[in-house]
Amino acid sequence: AQSVTQPDIHITVSEGASLELRCNYSYGATPYLFWYVQSPGQGLQLLLKYFSGDTLVQGIKGFEAEFKRSQSSFNLRKPSVHWSDAAEYFCAFSGGYNKLIFGAGTRLAVHP
Amino acid sequence: DVKVTQSSRYLVKRTGEKVFLECVQDMDHENMFWYRQDPGLGLRLIYFSYDVKMKEKGDIPEGYSVSREKKERFSLILESASTNQTSMYLCASSPRETDNSPLHFGNGTRLTVT
Numbered sequence: 001a002q003s004v005t006q007p008d009i010h011i012t013v014s015e016g017a018s019l020e021l022r023c024n025y026s027y028g029a030t031p032y033l034f035w036y037v038q039s040p041g042q043g044l045q046l047l048l049k050y051f052s053g054d055t056l057v058q059g060i061k062g063f064e065a066e067f068k069r070s071q072s073s074f075n076l077r078k079p080s081v082h083w084s085d086a087a088e089y090f091c092a093f094s095g096g097y098n099k100l101i102f103g104a105g106t107r108l109a110v111h112p
Numbered sequence: 113d114v115k116v117t118q119s120s121r122y123l124v125k126r127t128g129e130k131v132f133l134e135c136v137q138d139m140d141h142e143n144m145f146w147y148r149q150d151p152g153l154g155l156r157l158i159y160f161s162y163d164v165k166m167k168e169k170g171d172i173p174e175g176y177s178v179s180r181e182k183k184e185r186f187s188l189i190l191e192s193a194s195t196n197q198t199s200m201y202l203c204a205s206s207p208r209e210t211d212n213s214p215l216h217f218g219n220g221t222r223l224t225v226t
Contacts, residue, residue, distance in 0.1 A: 009152065034214060043116070043202060043217035044155075090154060098143050098206045098213050099170070102155040 002027050004091050006103035013081050014111045021076040021106050023091030031093035033074045034100065035065055038088045047089075050074060061085070086110045115139070116218040118203050124224045131190040133221050135203030142208035144186035145215065146170075146178065149200040158201075161186055162208060193225045 005024045013019055025031055032051050036044040048059025055067040065076045074091060088107045092100040119134035137144065143162050147155040147170075157170030159178040167178050175197060179187040186205075190197055200222050204215040 004154075006154075036217075041219070043219045044204075044215075045217075046214045049214055092155075098208075098215065099145070099157055099160060100155075100215055101157075102147075104152055104154040 002093075002101055004093060004101055004103035006089075006091055006106050008106045009104070010107050010109065012109040012111060015083050016080050019076075019078045019081045019085070019108070021089050021091075021108070023074045023076065023103060024072050025074065025091075025093050026072065027093060030069070033065075033067060034092045034094075035059065035063070035074075035076050036090045036092060036102075037061075038090065038105075040087070044090065047076070081108075081110055083110045083112060116203055116205055116216050118201075118218040118221050120221050121219065122222050122224075124226065125190075125193050126226055127194060129190075129193045129225075131193045131223065131225075133188040133190075133201055133203075133223070135186045135188070135205075135218055136184050137186075137203075137205040137216070138184065139205065139207075139216070140183065141205035141216075142183070143206045143213075144180065145204040145206075146176075146186065146188045147202045147204065148172065149202055149220070155202060158188065193223075195225050197223065198225045199223060 003026045034049045035047040050067045088105045091103040116137045145160040146158040161167045161180040177189045202220045203218045206213040
């Protein structure tokens with residue numbers, strides 16, 4: 001079955017610390033992968049996407065993600081977290097017709 | 113910049129009412145989607161449409177229907193609202209390209225059914 005797993009429901013980091021949010025997918029082929037962010041009271045904003053080619057992709061707001069086919073993973077990273085990064089993060093992949101299949105989300109809290 | 117507008121930010125309805133959630137996009141996108149967002153479950157696809165008057169069921173269509181009479185507008189209908197439909201509803205759109213087009217989301221409608 002096609003699915004996305006985000007193992008961490010909540011993560012808390014200190015401002016300035018590094019961040020890694022985990023994402024694993026289950027799909028029969030190489031997927032198109034996405035990370036979205038949702039700030040409180042807002043819709044979802046695209047952070048970055050992977051289609052093919054270089055497995056390390058850069059996104060907005062200083063985020064990057066690495067596609068690892070052998071691990072079926074697409075983890076999101078940021079070297080130094082800012083307080084404004086507190087939000088909920090969703091990993092997703094495309095299931096045809098641009099339908100996205102989402103993970104359950106990881107809520108990030110940032111301590112000053 | 114793409115704008116996806118959901119007509120209501122908050123709605124409170126009674127059990128059994130017929131509820132309409134409206135979504136309009138201004139970028140001439142072919143594809144439109146309705147998702148439901150619940151804590152711990154992420155976003156789940158209710159219905160989507162890839163053209164006017166066309167619709168396809170998503171993963172959780174039960175209790176919902178949709179209408180797309182114009183390209184820019186996609187309506188989600190709860191025929192008889194129930195308390196288990198209390199949720200955040202997100203509309204999204206994308207152009208009809210390949211599978212690599214990101215979705216553009218509205219800000220959501222938080223529906224409470226009492």
